[in-house]
Amino acid sequence: GENVEQHPSTLSVQEGDSAVIKCTYSDSASNYFPWYKQELGKRPQLIIDIRSNVGEKKDQRIAVTLNKTAKHFSLHITETQPEDSAVYFCAAGEDNDMRFGAGTRLTVKP
Amino acid sequence: KAGVTQTPRYLIKTRGQQVTLSCSPISGHRSVSWYQQTPGQGLQFLFEYFSETQRNKGNFPGRFSGRQFSNSRSEMNVSTLELGDSALYLCASGVSPGPYNSPLHFGNGTRLTVT
Numbered sequence: 001g002e003n004v005e006q007h008p009s010t011l012s013v014q015e016g017d018s019a020v021i022k023c024t025y026s027d028s029a030s031n032y033f034p035w036y037k038q039e040l041g042k043r044p045q046l047i048i049d050i051r052s053n054v055g056e057k058k059d060q061r062i063a064v065t066l067n068k069t070a071k072h073f074s075l076h077i078t079e080t081q082p083e084d085s086a087v088y089f090c091a092a093g094e095d096n097d098m099r100f101g102a103g104t105r106l107t108v109k110p
Numbered sequence: 111k112a113g114v115t116q117t118p119r120y121l122i123k124t125r126g127q128q129v130t131l132s133c134s135p136i137s138g139h140r141s142v143s144w145y146q147q148t149p150g151q152g153l154q155f156l157f158e159y160f161s162e163t164q165r166n167k168g169n170f171p172g173r174f175s176g177r178q179f180s181n182s183r184s185e186m187n188v189s190t191l192e193l194g195d196s197a198l199y200l201c202a203s204g205v206s207p208g209p210y211n212s213p214l215h216f217g218n219g220t221r222l223t224v225t
Contacts, residue, residue, distance in 0.1 A: 001168075001169075006152075034213055034214070036216075042218075043200070043216040043217060043218050043219065044153070044200070044216045045216070046213045046214070046215070049213060089152060089153060091153075097155070097158055097165070097166040098143070098155070098214060099155055100145070100152050100153035100154075100155070101152060102151065102152035103152045103153075
C-alpha cells in the first residue's frame, strides 16, 4: 500500500517569509495529492490539491509542485501570516484510498 | 449544504467495552472514509466504503470494523477497547471514487477516551 512521508514535522518562520513542506510517496499508482490544513481543535480542511497530470498548481499565496518521477510533492506558502499557523497534512493515493503524512506544525511568528 | 456530521462528539469508555461511532456524509456523497488521529501519528487510514461495500482497509486489527448503509451513512465499531484506542476518529466523505477524485471533506470527529 501507499506510504507517505512528510518533512519537517515542525516549522517556524517569521511573518512574511516563505514556508515549504515536502512529502514523498511510495506507490507510483497514486494520482491525486491533496493538502489539508488543520487548525487547533478543528477538522482538516482542503487547501489545495494536484493531480498526476499536472506539475504545478497555484492559488494566491499557496502553491503545490509534483515530481512524479521522483515521487515527491511540496507545498509552498509565500508571504506567511500568523493565521497560517496550523498543522498541514499532505496525502497521496488513488480513488478515495488516501494515505496521509504525519503532519507539519507550522508556526508563523508575528 | 450540511457538512459531514459525526456523532457523538465525545465519548468515554472503559477497557474491554465496545463503541459505535456514526458518520453522515454530505448529501450526494457516496464514499465514506474513516481515519484515526493521534498526536505524533497523524491521520491513520482505517477503511473506506462506497455503495455499502468496503473498498479499502488500513492496517488495523479486526477489532475495528465498519459498515455503510444504503443512505451512505456509515458506522464504525471498535470492540474490546484498549487504552491505545484513545484518539480522534475522523470521517471524510467524497462524491465517489474514480480516476478524477473529488476532495475528501472531513467531519469534526469523535474524540474517544478509553480509561
